[in-house]
Structure formats: C-alpha cells, structure tokens
Amino acid sequence: MRQIIALGGGGFSMEPENPLLDLYILNQSRKPNPKICYVPTATGDSDICIKWFYDFFEKQKSQPSHLSLFKPPTRDLEGFVLEKDIIYVGGGNTKNLLALWKEWGLDKIMKKAWEQGIVLAGISAGSICWFEEGVTDSYGDKLEPLKCLGFLKGSNCPHYDGETDRRPSYHELLASNKIKPGLAADDGVAIHYIEEEISKIVTSRPNAKAYKVHYDKAVEEIELDTEYLGFF
Numbered sequence: 001m002r003q004i005i006a007l008g009g010g011g012f013s014m015e016p017e018n019p020l021l022d023l024y025i026l027n028q029s030r031k032p033n034p035k036i037c038y039v040p041t042a043t044g045d046s047d048i049c050i051k052w053f054y055d056f057f058e059k060q061k062s063q064p065s066h067l068s069l070f071k072p073p074t075r076d077l078e079g080f081v082l083e084k085d086i087i088y089v090g091g092g093n094t095k096n097l098l099a100l101w102k103e104w105g106l107d108k109i110m111k112k113a114w115e116q117g118i119v120l121a122g123i124s125a126g127s128i129c130w131f132e133e134g135v136t137d138s139y140g141d142k143l144e145p146l147k148c149l150g151f152l153k154g155s156n157c158p159h160y161d162g163e164t165d166r167r168p169s170y171h172e173l174l175a176s177n178k179i180k181p182g183l184a185a186d187d188g189v190a191i192h193y194i195e196e197e198i199s200k201i202v203t204s205r206p207n208a209k210a211y212k213v214h215y216d217k218a219v220e221e222i223e224l225d226t227e228y229l230g231f232f
Helices: 020-027 047-057 077-082 094-104 106-115 166-175
Strands: 003-007 035-039 063-066 086-089 119-123 131-136 144-147 152-157 182-185 189-194 197-203 210-215 219-223
Touching (some): 003 020, 003 152, 003 182, 047 063, 077 106, 094 144, 131 166, 152 166, 166 219
Parallel strands (some): 003 119
Antiparallel strands (some): 182 210, 189 197
C-alpha cells in the first residue's frame, strides 16, 4: 500500500508542543516500534532541525534515525532507506532538495520506498516534493512554481494560511496558467494519500483547512473535509 502524508505546516519543527500530526504519522506504519528516518536535505542538514527531530521521536515508541547527504551514513543509501518504515522529509529549499536527491539518486530510491509500502511524509518542501509541481520560495525573492517528483498528480501549496503571500501567489500562478490545479493546505494540516488518492485529511488545529484550487474564469477554492485529531 503506497502512502504519502503531505503536511502544509506543523509537526515537531513548527508545533513542538503539539504532537498530533507526528503521532498520526507514526501510527500509519502499523508497527509497534517503527523505524522513522528524517531527511533534512532542504535545510542543508540543519543541526537544530535534526536535534528537534530526535528530541521528539526518541520519546515515542519509534526507532529514529536521519539521512544526511553531507555526511552520508553509508555508501548504500538504497539499503539504508529501504529498511525504514517511515521517511519524514523536512522543510526548507525544495529546489536544492530536488537537485541533491537527483545527484545522489535519492529520487529513484524514494520512489522504490513508496512502491514498497514505506510511508513517505513531509512538511512544506517535504510536502511539495511528492507532487508534479509546487509553490516554492526556493528562489528567494518571490513565490514561484517548481517541477517536482510527480508521485502525486497536480500542484501543492503549503502554509496556505501561515504566510501572507501564499494564497494570492497560488491564485496568480493558476490564473496565468503557470501551474497546474492542485491542493492547498493550511499550517496544521496533513493530507494522507493512499494509492494516489486522498484517504483522509487530518489537522492538529481545530480551524485548519485544506482546499482543491483551480482556475475556471476565476480562481475557485473547494474546501475539503478535515478531521481534527482532538485534544491531548
């Protein structure tokens, strides 16, 4: 069963006091002590992000590890990845992530992992990367479209309510036919795909939303059903 969990925002790096989305991700492996691997490529293997990851997941029923492309744990990256139960990709610069993954062959390894039933999850850049296209700030001065891995159809826009420019930029790109129709997710939203179809949309915040967004004479947003994961 191929699974991808795409977070618009939230998780240990944005909501350290709110474990709901990360616990949801852990539960999808269906294993009592899953091996979860953090991939911090998009932040240039930021030490603080790696620390936050271990600070959270070492306290859970899991076996955390991380995959650095700057200090690789092994020459056999494929073997390292394919023995995991969950791959959790962090946010940051999506363009750099894709370039480095391609150089190291990690893009192909990730596809193998997905096809073998390893849960792929990620926030922001780690959400965008799985789609055909995404709205990214990788270029620095403004939000632009970016071609991505294409495991999932359409485009993706994270941080829909969390960053002022996200919604209007996505609308502008759609209206000018510079990006495919797709999905937008607020901070605190996780869109769970099973076999390339949305299975469930869960939230760590009671008012967080997700939308199908497309252009037909005007930009149209269709609010999708979400499930708040509740109080903790």
